[in-house]
Amino acid sequence: xxxxxxxERALLxxxxxxxxxxxxxxxxxxNSFWVSVIAEILIWSLFAAxxxxxxxxxxxxxxxxxxxxxxGMYGVAIGINDLGLSFWPAFxxxxxxxxxxxxxxxxxxVRLTWHYFAIITVVFSLIFYFLALTNKxxxxxxxxxxxxxxxxxxxxxxxxxxxxxTFQYFFILGVVALCFWLMHRxxxxxxxxxxxxxxxxxxxxxxxxxxxYVLRLIAFVLAGFLAGVAGALFAFFGxxxxxxxxxxxxxxxxxxxxxxGGAGTLFGPxxxxxxxxxxxEVVSSHWEHHSLIVGIVxxxxxxxxxRGIVGLWRxxxxxxxxxxxAAAIKSKLRTEP
Amino acid sequence: xEKLLLLAMNGLIWGLIxxxxxxxxxxxxxxxxxxxxxxxxxxxxxTVLAWATxxxxxxxxxxxxxxxxxxxxxxxLIQRMVIQPIHNAAALSIVATFGLSxxxxxxxxxxxxxxxxxxxxxxxxxxxxxxxxYEIYRLxxxxxxIVAIGGFFVFxxxxxxxxxxxxxxxxxxxxxxxxIPAKRVYVLTFGIGFALACVGxxxxxxITTVDFRGGVDxxxxxxxxxxIGGLGNLPGTAAAAILLAFLEGVIQSAASPxxxxxxxxxxxxxxxxxxPQGLFKGFAR
Numbered sequence: 339x340x341x342x343x344x345x346e347r348a349l350l351x352x353x354x355x356x357x358x359x360x361x362x363x364x365x366x367x368x369n370s371f372w373v374s375v376i377a378e379i380l381i382w383s384l385f386a387a388x389x390x391x392x393x394x395x396x397x398x399x400x401x402x403x404x405x406x407x408x409x410g411m412y413g414v415a416i417g418i419n420d421l422g423l424s425f426w427p428a429f430x431x432x433x434x435x436x437x438x439x440x441x442x443x444x445x446x447x448v449r450l451t452w453h454y455f456a457i458i459t460v461v462f463s464l465i466f467y468f469l470a471l472t473n474k475x476x477x478x479x480x481x482x483x484x485x486x487x488x489x490x491x492x493x494x495x496x497x498x499x500x501x502x503x504t505f506q507y508f509f510i511l512g513v514v515a516l517c518f519w520l521m522h523r524x525x526x527x528x529x530x531x532x533x534x535x536x537x538x539x540x541x542x543x544x545x546x547x548x549x550x551y552v553l554r555l556i557a558f559v560l561a562g563f564l565a566g567v568a569g570a571l572f573a574f575f576g577x578x579x580x581x582x583x584x585x586x587x588x589x590x591x592x593x594x595x596x597x598x599g600g601a602g603t604l605f606g607p608x609x610x611x612x613x614x615x616x617x618x619e620v621v622s623s624h625w626e627h628h629s630l631i632v633g634i635v636x637x638x639x640x641x642x643x644x645r646g647i648v649g650l651w652r653x654x655x656x657x658x659x660x661x662x663x664a665a666a667i668k669s670k671l672r673t674e675p
Numbered sequence: 676x677e678k679l680l681l682l683a684m685n686g687l688i689w690g691l692i693x694x695x696x697x698x699x700x701x702x703x704x705x706x707x708x709x710x711x712x713x714x715x716x717x718x719x720x721x722t723v724l725a726w727a728t729x730x731x732x733x734x735x736x737x738x739x740x741x742x743x744x745x746x747x748x749x750x751x752l753i754q755r756m757v758i759q760p761i762h763n764a765a766a767l768s769i770v771a772t773f774g775l776s777x778x779x780x781x782x783x784x785x786x787x788x789x790x791x792x793x794x795x796x797x798x799x800x801x802x803x804x805x806x807x808x809y810e811i812y813r814l815x816x817x818x819x820x821i822v823a824i825g826g827f828f829v830f831x832x833x834x835x836x837x838x839x840x841x842x843x844x845x846x847x848x849x850x851x852x853x854x855i856p857a858k859r860v861y862v863l864t865f866g867i868g869f870a871l872a873c874v875g876x877x878x879x880x881x882i883t884t885v886d887f888r889g890g891v892d893x894x895x896x897x898x899x900x901x902x903i904g905g906l907g908n909l910p911g912t913a914a915a916a917i918l919l920a921f922l923e924g925v926i927q928s929a930a931s932p933x934x935x936x937x938x939x940x941x942x943x944x945x946x947x948x949x950x951p952q953g954l955f956k957g958f959a960r
Contacts, residue, residue, distance in 0.1 A: 399766055446948055453765070456710065457902055458947045464895060465940045472933045586895070590712065590773050597770045630781040636774030640767045641760045 341662055342655040357511060361504040370503070372619075374575075377507050379608075379615045380514040381571045386595040386607030387521060388564035393593070394602030395525065396557040397537035398451065401589050402459030405443070405466050406562040408584035409436040410569025415483040415579035416476070425488045425499075432570035433563060439466075440562020441555075448554040451540070460586050470581035482580030500574055510571055517567055522604055524560070533557055537602075598639045600646025609647050677807050679928040684804075686924020688813050690917035691820035692879050696893060697900040697916045698827060698909060699871035705907035706844045706864045709758065709768035713776040714897060715890025717869045720779060721746060721876015722885045723787050726794055735797040738877045739819075743870040750869025754862045776890070783887040791886035816878045823874050824913055831909070840864055844907065896920075899943045905953015914955060 356363070364372045385407055392398045413432030417423040423431065443462045450458055470477040477483065489497035490509065500506040524530050532553050535543040544550045573579045591614075599610025614632055621628040643650040700714045724742035729735050757775060761767040796812035803809075831837035842850040843860045851857050883889065899919060904911030919939050926935035946954055 393766070399769070401769075446944070450947065450951065453710065453906065454902075454947055454951055456769075457898060458944060460895070460898075461940050461944050461947070465937055465944070468933045468937045468940070472931065472937075587891075594770050594773050597766065601766070627781045627785055629777040630785075633774035633777030633781065636777070637757055637771050640771045640774070641757070644761065644764070644767055 340659050342659040345658075346655065357515075360511075361507050373503060373507055375615065375619050377510045377575060379612050380510050381568050381575060382592070382595070382615065383608040383611040384514050384517055384571070385565055385568035386592045386599070386611050387518065388561040388568065389589075389592045390596040390599075390601055390603075390607045391521065391561045391564060392557060393596065394606070395530065395533045395537060396554060397540075398448070398554065398557070399456045399593070400459045400558075400561065401456045401586060401593060402443075402461075402463030403561065403565045403592055404584050404586065404588035405459075405463035406436040406440050406565035407569035407572070407588065408463075408466070408470065408579075408581070409439045410566035410571075411573040411579035411583060412470075412477060412483075413566070414570045414573040415485055418488060419483050419485040423488075425490045428488075429570050429574075432573065433566045436566025436569060437559055437562050440559045440566075444555050444558035444562070448551060448558055460589070463584060463586055463589060467581060467584040467586075470584055477579075477581055479581055482578050482582070484578040487574065487577060506575070510575065513567065513571060517564060518604065518608075521564070525604065529553075529556070594636050598636060598646055600648030600650075600652075603646070603648040603652070606646050606648040613647070679925065680805055681807055681809075682924040682928040683921060684807075684809060684924075685813070686921045686927070687917065688817045688820075689879075689882075689924070690920030691817050691824070692875050692882075693893070693896055693900060693920055694913040694916035695820050695823050695878070696872045696875035697897040697904075697912050698824065699868035699875075700897045701901045701904070701907070701909055701912045702840070702864055703868040704901060705909075706840060707754075707758065707768075707861055708765055709772065710765060711868070712769060712772040712894065713779060713890075714772075714868070714872060715892070715894030716776045716779040717746065717750070717872035717890070718876045718879070718893050719783065719887065719890035720749070720869075721873030722880040722883070722889055723783050723876075723887075724873060725877040725880035726787070726792060726885045729794060735794070735881075738880075739874070742873040742877045746873030747866040747870040749866075751862045751866035753869070754865035758865065759858070759861070780887050780890075787885075787887060789887065791884040791889075793884055794881045796881040812881055816882060819878050820875070823871070823878075827871065828909070836860075836863060899939060903943055903946045903954055905955055908953050908955060911953050911955035915953075 360376055361373055364370070364376065385403065388403050388406070389400060392400045392403075410432040413435035414428045417428035417431040421428075421431075443459075447455060447458050447462065471479050473479075487500050489499040490505070491498045498505055500509060525533075532543070532548050535546070535548060536550055536553055540550050543553075569583070572583070595610035595614055596607045597610070598613070599608065600606030613635070617631055617635065618628050621631055639647065645653070696714070696718050699717065700711060703709060703711045703714070721742050724745055725735065725738040728738035728741050753775065757771050758768065761771055796810065798812045798815055800811050801808035802811050802814070804814075831841065839850070839855050839860050840863075842853070842855055843857050847857060896919070897916075900916035901912050902915075903919065904913070904915035919942075922942075923932075923935040923939055926938055
């Protein structure tokens with residue numbers, strides 16, 4: 339096993355151990371406020387992962403993922419508030435609503451590519467943003483809908499719900515980790531390979547018999563699923579839903595997070611989201627102009643690490659491995675008589 | 676009826692101003708192949724420069740010289756420092772211009788302040804027009820926009836630099852082989868795009884408010900004009916901007932501004948899906 343794989347494996351284990359210990363270690367090290375910041379990072383990184391699935395693996399740059407995030411949020415909020423659903427059906431409603439929306443819009447959107455695709459996704463999300471703003475009876479407009487959380491599980495008399503911060507953290511961690519694991523499996527599957535083929539050259543992909551349109555539509559619905567889960571989680575996390583989360587700025591931020599972290603890598607969105615949210619939380623308490631730093635970081639990363647931070651890391655690891663190989667070859671040569 | 680006429684006139688004049696801004700976006704889009712998310716903020720910088728000129732010199736008209744000049748220099752600098760290093764890669768340019776948009780907004784918020792301000796129109800008074808009293812300044816704004824758009828097209832078709840810009844857009848490699856300094860053309864194009872948005876900002880400053888978020892609403896509208904007009908079709912872009920704003924004005928006389936915006940967005944999706952080459956393909960080239 340090479341040094342690079344060892345380092346990466348050790349990092350992964352350390353990361354998993356840290357994530358599992360957050361509810362105890364973080365309050366001890368900093369304060370308990372940061373537990374909820376980390377939970378928020380997890381949710382937003384899932385949202386960035388939905389941009390990454392489309393852009394990094396299928397080559398479609400969507401600027402309208404906030405639409406499906408918003409449908410996830412509203413599915414949960416309307417389900418609980420207006421329809422009186424309990425926890426899991428509301429969660430399901432949010433996910434189904436965003437996937438259905440992704441299917442309906444995707445049928446039109448994936449007929450287009452590149453600039454046109456980017457723009458039609460913004461247009462769709464703007465249409466529904468304005469519709470949500472005007473139809474206050476359903477969505478509450480800019481003020482949004484607040485709701486009280488139903489319990490997640492209830493066994494007889496004992497109830498577990500997200501009102502317990504530790505339970506909430508592990509619930510979010512579990513769902514996000516499950517989604518990332520599913521995405522990992524997807525990338526390794528034949529379907530994932532077909533996505534990569536389309537990303538690299540869609541003409542060639544269609545010539546070897548792949549149905550580019552249907553595959554893009556599948557990817558679009560799957561990305562809608564990821565964004566919908568993120569939206570539903572965020573609704574549970576904030577106990578409300580608002581039209582402002584459907585604005586194109588929200589989609590734009592996710593694009594930036596995904597590309598800065600490293601598009602086309604599993605952990606890129608997580609890295610990008612963490613950097614930006616941590617910077618925001620650290621700086622915004624001291625200085626209100628933290629967006630300035632976000633803007634400068636985005637530009638610097640794009641200029642100096644065009645493949646994102648994870649891309650840069652991989653480059654370093656590849657160099658390390660190469661050096662190791664070179665040393666191995668050298669030592670082998672020396673032993674030969 | 677009077678309300679309809681007033682809103683239609685307002686829409687038409689607003690459309691002329693948007694056309695000016697959208698032309699800047701269209702040349703950056705068409706020539707450099709980047710999606711410029713900071714373009715709305717270029718417009719916003721123009722409104723702020725108008726306000727700053729008025730404050731420091733007491734003369735609004737000076738802004739018509741100062742703002743495009745500063746905009747041109749800023750645009751050229753941004754192209755050299757931010758856009759060129761990323762080799763015009765479209766996906767990266769989206770992130771870079773998003774970052775740029777944040778930087779411009781925050782810089783204005785720091786220096787200018789977070790509260791929106793108003794500029795009084797430098798020409799006061801109204802004039803009777805088709806039975807309504809219409810503000811003279813708005814008519815003047817329309818005239819400025821028409822002159823600027825016309826001037827831009829003359830520049831594009833009658834000067835050496837304009838010809839270079841069209842040549843590089845048409846076929847970059849051949850243009851370079853013919854000895855056209857493509858890199859310099861890119862820098863100048865970005866500068867001119869910024870300058871056009873700034874002129875739009877100065878003209879619009881007395882009509883709208885001066886605010887560091889002033890570009891956020893403008894940006895989708897400019898993109899709509901560029902798409903409906905057809906990517907790279909400059910006369911089409913200008914025509915689409917005027918048409919869209921006029922239609923929104925007319926719809927607003929019967930329904931809310933949001934409904935008007937939704938209808939133009941639906942129109943835009945239809946154009947994208949049915950005529951992705953733009954509405955005016957065949958009319959102009």
